[in-house]
Amino acid sequence: MSRGINRRRFVTGSTSAAVALGLGGVVRGAPKPALLGGSPVRRKGYPSWPIVTESDAEAVIEVVRAGRWYRNRSVQEFERKYAALNQAKYCVACSSGTSALYSSLGALEVGPGDEVIVPPYTFMATVTVVLQHYAMPVFVDSDRETFLMDPARLEAAITDRTAAIVPVHIGGSVADLDRILAIADKHKIPVIGDACQAHLAEWRGRSAGSWATTGCYSFQRSKNLPSGEGGAILTNDEAMADKCYAFHNCCRRLASWSTSTEYTGGRNTNLRMTEFQGALLLSQMEKIEERAKLRTANAEYLSSMLRQIPGVMPARMYDGCTRNAYHLYMFRIDSQALGGLSRDQFVRALRAEGIPCSTGYHPLNKARFIDDALHSRGYLRVYGKKAVDTWAERNECPENDKLCEEAVWFSQRMLLGPRSDMDEIAEAIGKIQAHATALVRA
């Protein structure tokens, strides 16, 4: 879509936002922000999540009535359909996104003494699973423009102990898989993609979760395909599928499903998906494409407007990201360009306009739970006090620290309403930009 078309639609689609922004982003006559006594742009709520249909309820009740409450035909059917949806050969459903990542690393026999490369701009679970295997997390700093692992810094983090690289497709925007996979290939290191926020996201026209050694998904209640809790591993490698399956289901073989007790692996656990989740996912999946299309249309329209506002920077996508899942709508605030208005002041002003928003993640490499885990008895025994004590300084991520101070998010559900909802968001941000200097003092 050309800029010209965007601009025209934007101007005709929303008189108030157009007034607020003026031509070329020069602001004239914007009404007073709510925080300074003006009236808020919005008083209504946004679509709630999850969206529950009658077919969801029927699907679960049928499982209850049939008494098939364990991993059974609904889970298997979901696995077939989810693999097909993502152009992957194998899908192993499991209890959560965390267990999908944990099982993938378990299948690779990641353990004490190993290093696993992770980005710092992600949910804690990306690192939790590394710690569960008593491996060492190694952080690669973020590319602030994209919010994703900076591929230019990846190779320097690789050592002879690196057992896996875990790129995260945060917010549904796909990490630079061309460069990450090329580096991983060169060093023969497996890649476990954290696609927990990236349902239907694509890299060069193919599902983001189908490129690496495995791709891991979450179906936790907030995610774009929800079943309360749930997860899935995608892979095109039969041996890897078999190992993931065995790890998550008490050493059983992939083909034998829940009946066989044939021995096939070492460390293992039970992280099975229940039949209730499988049935609910089959029903929710009917709507996934339609909802994804609506999010994309709204997000692209919103970006075309926000790009015209000085000091507001929507997250850049890598060229290879041909489809963004928009689990989060992410952008950054340039405080200097906004007359010194801080991100936190911006967020306060935007919330006062009736637009809910979040300041996003804190620097994960500085999270207390990591430091505590590294100073636990097991870690001290495996790595020694010096390695544990110097870990923090070896894992500084200054770009990510800045990103965490600049970021603002909207949740995916805010992208599920009419286009006029986007006009309102742009209008509210336009007001804040126009009155930024006054808001600094508010």
Ligand SMILES: *Cc1c(COP(=O)(O)O)cnc(C)c1O
């Ligand atoms: C949600 C999420 C996970 C974990 O998934 P759960 O199903 O909540 O265990 C992992 N990584 C990222 C990036 C996530 O957003």
